[in-house]
Amino acid sequence: MSNETLVSVENLGVRFAVKRGGGWGKASYLYAVDDVSFEIKRGETLAIVGESGSGKTTTALAVARLVEAYQGKVNLDGTDFLSLDDEASRLARAKMQFIFQDPYSSLNPRLRAEQIVREPLDSLSTMDEAEKKEIVDRLFAEVGLRPEQQRLFPHQFSGGQRQRIGIARALATQPDLIICDEAVSALDVAVQAQILNLLRKLQADLNLTYLFISHDLGVVQHMCDSIAVMYMGRVVEHGTRMDLFNNPLHPYTSALLSAVPSVDKARREATKRILIPGDPPDPVNLPAGCRFANRCPVAQDICRSQDPALRDVKGGHKVACHLVGEDAVSPL
Amino acid sequence: MEPLLKVENLRIELTTRAGVAPVIDNLSFELGAGESISFVGESGCGKSMTALSIMGLLPEKVGRIASGSITFNGEELTTASPKRLRDIRGNDISMIFQEPMTSLNPVYTVGEQIAEVIRAHQGLSRKAAWNQAVELLDAVRIPNAKGRVSDYPFQMSGGQRQRVMIAIALACEPKILIADEPTTALDVTVQAQIFDLLNDMKRQTGASIIMITHDMGAVAEMAERMIVMYAGRKAEEGPVEQIIEHPRHPYTRGLISCVPHIMSSISQERHALTEVPGIVPSLSDFGQNRCLFASRCNMVTQKCVDERPPEKPFANGQKAACWFAEEV
Ligand SMILES: Nc1ncnc2c1ncn2[C@@H]1O[C@H](COP(=O)(O)OP(=O)(O)OP(=O)(O)O)[C@@H](O)[C@H]1O
Ligand code: SF4
Ligand SMILES: [Mg+2]
Numbered sequence: 001m002s003n004e005t006l007v008s009v010e011n012l013g014v015r016f017a018v019k020r021g022g023g024w025g026k027a028s029y030l031y032a033v034d035d036v037s038f039e040i041k042r043g044e045t046l047a048i049v050g051e052s053g054s055g056k057t058t059t060a061l062a063v064a065r066l067v068e069a070y071q072g073k074v075n076l077d078g079t080d081f082l083s084l085d086d087e088a089s090r091l092a093r094a095k096m097q098f099i100f101q102d103p104y105s106s107l108n109p110r111l112r113a114e115q116i117v118r119e120p121l122d123s124l125s126t127m128d129e130a131e132k133k134e135i136v137d138r139l140f141a142e143v144g145l146r147p148e149q150q151r152l153f154p155h156q157f158s159g160g161q162r163q164r165i166g167i168a169r170a171l172a173t174q175p176d177l178i179i180c181d182e183a184v185s186a187l188d189v190a191v192q193a194q195i196l197n198l199l200r201k202l203q204a205d206l207n208l209t210y211l212f213i214s215h216d217l218g219v220v221q222h223m224c225d226s227i228a229v230m231y232m233g234r235v236v237e238h239g240t241r242m243d244l245f246n247n248p249l250h251p252y253t254s255a256l257l258s259a260v261p262s263v264d265k266a267r268r269e270a271t272k273r274i275l276i277p278g279d280p281p282d283p284v285n286l287p288a289g290c291r292f293a294n295r296c297p298v299a300q301d302i303c304r305s306q307d308p309a310l311r312d313v314k315g316g317h318k319v320a321c322h323l324v325g326e327d328a329v330s331p332l
Numbered sequence: 333m334e335p336l337l338k339v340e341n342l343r344i345e346l347t348t349r350a351g352v353a354p355v356i357d358n359l360s361f362e363l364g365a366g367e368s369i370s371f372v373g374e375s376g377c378g379k380s381m382t383a384l385s386i387m388g389l390l391p392e393k394v395g396r397i398a399s400g401s402i403t404f405n406g407e408e409l410t411t412a413s414p415k416r417l418r419d420i421r422g423n424d425i426s427m428i429f430q431e432p433m434t435s436l437n438p439v440y441t442v443g444e445q446i447a448e449v450i451r452a453h454q455g456l457s458r459k460a461a462w463n464q465a466v467e468l469l470d471a472v473r474i475p476n477a478k479g480r481v482s483d484y485p486f487q488m489s490g491g492q493r494q495r496v497m498i499a500i501a502l503a504c505e506p507k508i509l510i511a512d513e514p515t516t517a518l519d520v521t522v523q524a525q526i527f528d529l530l531n532d533m534k535r536q537t538g539a540s541i542i543m544i545t546h547d548m549g550a551v552a553e554m555a556e557r558m559i560v561m562y563a564g565r566k567a568e569e570g571p572v573e574q575i576i577e578h579p580r581h582p583y584t585r586g587l588i589s590c591v592p593h594i595m596s597s598i599s600q601e602r603h604a605l606t607e608v609p610g611i612v613p614s615l616s617d618f619g620q621n622r623c624l625f626a627s628r629c630n631m632v633t634q635k636c637v638d639e640r641p642p643e644k645p646f647a648n649g650q651k652a653a654c655w656f657a658e659e660v
Contacts, residue, residue, distance in 0.1 A: 051519040051521065051522075052490070052519055158611050160611065188374040188375055188546065188611075188612070189374065189546060189587060189590055189591050190374060190586060190587070190590050190607070190608035190611075190628075191611060192590070192591075193590035193591070193605040193606065193607050193608070194607050194609070196592070196605055197604050197605055197607060200604065201604075215519065215520070217520065217594060218549075218591060218592045218593050218594050219592055221592060221594050221598060222592030222602060222605070223592075241598065242598060242600065245594070245598040246597060246598055255521055256520060256521060257594075258524075259520040259521045259523065259524035260520055260549065260594055261523075261524075261527070261547065261549030261550045261552065261553040261554075262549045262552065262553075262593060262594055262595075263548045263549050263551075263552045263576050263588065263593050264593060264594070264595045264596055265552075265573070265576075266595075266596040267594065267595055267596035268552065268553070270596050273524060273528075275524070275525065275528075276521055277473065277475070277525070278475055279475075279489055279491075279492075
């Protein structure tokens, strides 16, 4: 595997204006993505995990310029993607494709499968029809669909097959980065396994890079090379798959991992469940200190007054917690 | 001793445009007092239909019990009057659903909704019922229950709404609680709290739990016994630990090994997931006299397509409907 960085995100910020209590009051902001930084190496998979509303999707959308970032940088293969003009960004965006959760609503029901897969080529390139046809044929084979299925409409496919069409469409422009936002969450487990195997095979064959968002930590563990854990718009821990699963450092990461129900008896017996009662704070009215302090089992005074920064504690394993020292030992 | 709930040779037919099909095809199982059992399988295999039939809530005109019996505490439910079934639903068997928002009434506060159930069930005064609603919210660990009791459902998070649903279910002091994918829409940390809550409740009240889920990990954590459903039929039944250790039906084996589980330690290398090829058959293929899993099975022989396999019992309590169960 190369060591070349394909995507580097620096201090990314997305905020939404929200009105509280009506009237003419000044708008306040919800910082959905707050000072987020991470890197993805070419050919690897970065997973983003975190609870609902923690900012995973918004981060992905901002990386692809589908929502506007008010601060920060996205470096894509050496170009400063967010500062490109519209035309240049349209071309660069072809190098970045999405696969969404819902295989039902993300495909245009009036188009045939073959048209859906060809569409990104139509809008981007100057290829002739024969070339496009060849690419579409190849894509159908690559994702495991039969040639005669090209003429069918989305409703004539099963959920897993629809997800295959979505993958073929995403591959059409030969992207470097594919963003999978809960791409297998709506599928039954058996079909999910088929799609996960396909994604990993395509990654190996085409040297694809994935930004993989999922709430299923078993799936994440299987798919990723590194992980960013988000909590309330922040990355609270970022490291390799081995670091995160075998030596979680942030109390939220530990709680998250301990909550996953497991078929493995040894794991069930070895894991002490770390309960985090209560709810996250109001995202529009954030507390002064650590955003996790009100639920954190080991919070100290400093946690309620100072906001911990994300810092490297051990060879690239980064964590944002006051109680993790240079020894990289979990405070729990 | 008579089991609390006994389902025998149950057949439920659904009428669709394509004709009449058995969504539940000759299902038998028992549930003891204080026991917890899980139903697993892919969507469309009849898990929810089983629950709805026990509750007497099959979709009207579309679904009907064609044959078989469901007895609760010795009483036959398939022939019970609608009034009697309502009575049982209010008092003895409660159900919580996947999406708590659709089962709560948006225009009443959660306190009003819990108190109403308490009043109907225990005939308490308004004031006493309200106080008990606060106690129940506290019991399901809603912080500041006294304040939150006057909230409307939309003012609560998904996890809190699911806890309100559990509070309502508990208000009836049911003997059986049926939970249909109760945590699918929730974050794992919230799911862990809901599971804890259900286990506590079971310990305290001695209620039995039927949980429907697609997550084997959840089964391992919540149930003593499990039933694997496939295309309206029971594929396998038995003690959870034993089935996970050694499944006796190829479908169960597939369900367990196709999922990437988190094991006690994560190793560097990863293998491709075992695939169960294909998908669940459509309703119009249900009910045929053959193994309905045959088209996806890697052990299939001619016998499997010629005749429906009977259930084979094993000494440890496992039962599997596969011609080659001993060899799995
Ligand atoms: N268009 C918008 N306008 C206002 N607020 C928004 C908008 N989009 C997202 N948000 C808010 O931003 C925060 C982050 O949302 P986001 O969808 O990124 O979370 P997520 O981690 O993807 O959650 P999930 O797991 O539920 O998909 C949430 O508080 C959300 O309510
Ligand atoms: S900074 Fe303090 S409150 Fe935040 S996670 Fe670390 S210990 Fe807990
Ligand atoms: Mg999202």
